[in-house]
Amino acid sequence: MQTNIGLLLKKRAAITPANEAFVEWERQRRFTFRDLNQRCNRVANTLLEQGIQPGERVATLLKNGIEFVETYFAIAKIGAVMVPVNWRLTPAEIAYILEDAGASALVHDAEFDASISTLQQQGSDSARCRLWLRVVDEPASAMTATSLDYNQCLVRASDDEPAVGAWDDDNLFIMYTSGTTGHPKGAVHSHDGMLWSQLTSMATSDMRGDDRFLLPLPMFHVGCLNPVSLLVHRGGTGVIMRDLDMAQMFKCIASERISIFMAVPALLQFMLQAPERPDHDLSSLRWIATGAAPVPVSLLRAWRELGISIHQAYGLTESCGPGTLLLAADAERKAGSCGRPQMHTEVKIVDARGDEIPPGSPEAGELLLAGRHIMKGYWNNPQATAETLQDGWLHTGDICTADSEGFITLCDRKKDMIISGGENIYPAELENVLSACPEVQEAAVIGVASTKWGETPLALVVPAPGAMPTADSLRQWCREHLAGYKVPQLYELVDALPRNPSGKLLKPQLREAFPGPAPF
Incomplete structure (x- = not known):
């Protein structure tokens, strides 16, 4: 069976068409899998009508919302390649990514009109985009010079299934990471790679078909794009927050009966200290996934007292998310560790000569990852690809040790990140x-x-x-x-x-x- 990530949505819409797929919390918009697939098809057919071909890059400058989700699956179906852009970047930083990726189109929120106008007026390579689609809640607001109205295009477009334009190892998305040399690098992932990323996450964590997954972190991160794909695959419900607002987050968890969400440790600490927390029912929460830094034992215990487990993950943009996972059962006795390899992920630690350091050794070395979810390489950067991908292993640049049970502990960041x-x-x-x-x-x-x-x-x-x-x-x-x-x-x-x-x-x-x- 061939893999196209966009067809997962088509299949899910056929299996559970009336089930709730995504909820936009602030705007209280709700979409079934049937709704989402039809909207996705309209986006896909709009892109095709505007001449977007398989393999062309379509960038997005979108806040969290249904438009991000449907654009992602639409791009996947027609075989184009998504380039999610961090909306916190300056126009110059955005222009670099658009130029490096060779983007043919950009889908953007009206909120970023100032940046878009700068890009369109400066005559840089970023302005080579021949298609600009603008998402706005209310029509009749001032348009940028060359942008088309996203919603009006959807109204006119067909919701018929488009011809599938990519399979398996074809490119699905390019996600840019902050560069160690001053410029970001684009990690290229395939349809097959994202499928194995989802399978890895589902097989390692307690993911259920009736889960309601809160999405408060920016979707341009792989840590949020992976769950978006995973929810469609598994059939759960994603509850989208456009902006991270603590008071609204508590209300959302209680009202929507959220069972899982992802957060960085700093956010978990803020939530515990928030004065409004005791006023909201958090009993629906089963577990929280976190990463980016170890979670102190005191914080683990504080959440455990609320009946909520913490799963600590380590991963990279280059690994499409999965790497290692420290489950709640081991969290206290292995405090400071980032866990053991996730399902379908292989790890090893090597010294400066490239020789493997066995588990249990006190010697630290570089952490290497392997698996079918690892990136294909860096876009347009063969030198960086050759340095990072060697003999099927992803060199993470992170220095770590592994104890006799295989638990990984990070020691330092080789790249000074x-x-x-x-x-x-x-x-x-x-x-x-x-x-x-x-x-x-x-x-x-x-x-x-x-x-x-x-x-x-x-x-x-x-x-x-x-x-x-x-x-x-x-x-x-x-x-x-x-x-x-x-x-x-x-x-x-x-x-x-x-x-x-x-x-x-x-x-x-x-x-x-x-x-x-x-x-x-």
Whole structure:
């Protein structure tokens, strides 16, 4: 049997047509699987009528909503390739992704009209998109120069099943990850890879057909795109939150009888401390999936007292989500671990020579993953692909150990990545921006512990001769050149940065000199 992710929706609509597929919490819009499949077909036929061909890239700049879901499955059905774009990015950052992916179309929310107008007016390669579809709740609002009305197109389009345009190892989506060299890389995943990602998640976790899964995290992340696919495959209900609002989240869990959701550890802590929590019934919750950082035992126990289990996951965009999982039964005795390999996922730890380090050894090494859900490679970047994918193994760049039971514990990040509030931030990108500031001679960025965010970037800046930069002036510069969540809030002026004789920056010395924690 051949695999097309879009056809999973067609099959689900045939099996349980009247079951609730997705709910938009804020707008209280509800869609059965029959509804969703028909809307998906209308999007697919609109794209085909506008000349989109199999293999062409269709980018999306969409907040969480049914339009994201139906566009994803529509693109899959016709064999185009989805490029979900982080809507927090600046126009320049968006333009880079559109250009690198060679996007032929962009589906965008009206909320981002300012960014879209900038892209359309600047005449950059991003403006080569020949199709711009604009999603707006209320027609009659001002349109950008070349965008078509998404909803009007759907009204006119047929809901007949389109011809299937891709199978198996054909490309399904390209998801861009923050780049360690200042530019993001596009991880390419296939239809078959996403299928195995879903099978892996379903086989490792307690996923049920009657689950109601809250989706509060941005859908442009693989950690949310995977559950969107999984819910259609399994037949559960996804409850979509457009924006993460704590008070609304509690109301949503109680009202919609949510059984599962995903959250970063910082959000779990915020929820426990929220004054409105005791006012809402959380008894429907069975378990919560989390990742990005270990969960303290105190936090595990606090949620367990509420009758709710915490499953801690480790995964990457490059692995289409799955990697390892620490189930609730092992959470306390293996505190700090990210668990054992998920079903259909193989792991090994290797030393600097590439030799495997056996479980139980105190020696740390790089974590490697393998499985049919691993990416095909990086889009348009054979060098990075060759460095990351070797002999069927994905080199994660994360340093870890494995105990005698096979539980993995991360020790360090080989690529110096900072995870702040669940968002991946790469110091090199921030350093490039800071170094371009006229007030800065050179800069280095490290992560320091934060009680609120898990980690937060600290920028260490050597001022340019005669310059007197301040935290405010540096922060303003970064705001003009970076997405908001990447902008460092902490700055320290230093006389020089430590380097070895070959000129390599010695970040371990910086971490020793500035251990933190952050004041927030």
